[in-house]
Amino acid sequence: MKHIGADQAVVTADEFDREPTAAELNAIAHEMPVIRAEVELLDAQIITLDRTPTELDQRRIRRARRKVLTARLALSNMTTMRIPGVGA
Numbered sequence: 001m002k003h004i005g006a007d008q009a010v011v012t013a014d015e016f017d018r019e020p021t022a023a024e025l026n027a028i029a030h031e032m033p034v035i036r037a038e039v040e041l042l043d044a045q046i047i048t049l050d051r052t053p054t055e056l057d058q059r060r061i062r063r064a065r066r067k068v069l070t071a072r073l074a075l076s077n078m079t080t081m082r083i084p085g086v087g088a
Contacts, residue, residue: 030075037071040064 020028028035041064048057 030078034068034071034075037064037068041068 041061044057044060044064048061053061
């Protein structure tokens with residue numbers, strides 16, 4: 001069986017085989033509070049998967065949901081800030 005793929009990495013390089021640009025890293029940094037809050041909510045929900053949630057678990061989930069909403073609101077209020085090279 002003969003392999004017909006290109007041997008050079010430059011020819012077969014994909015758009016996704018590159019490092020993130022500075023603008024993309026900056027966008028991720030701005031979204032990091034939302035990401036952290038969502039991870040905290042997910043952690044609180046995972047804890048309750050294999051048992052009946054206690055009152056403490058329910059409070060933890062409610063607190064995490066509020067934190068996610070607060071972080072999303074803060075991020076959406078930064079709409080006047082433009083990050084060059086990211087988004088439309």
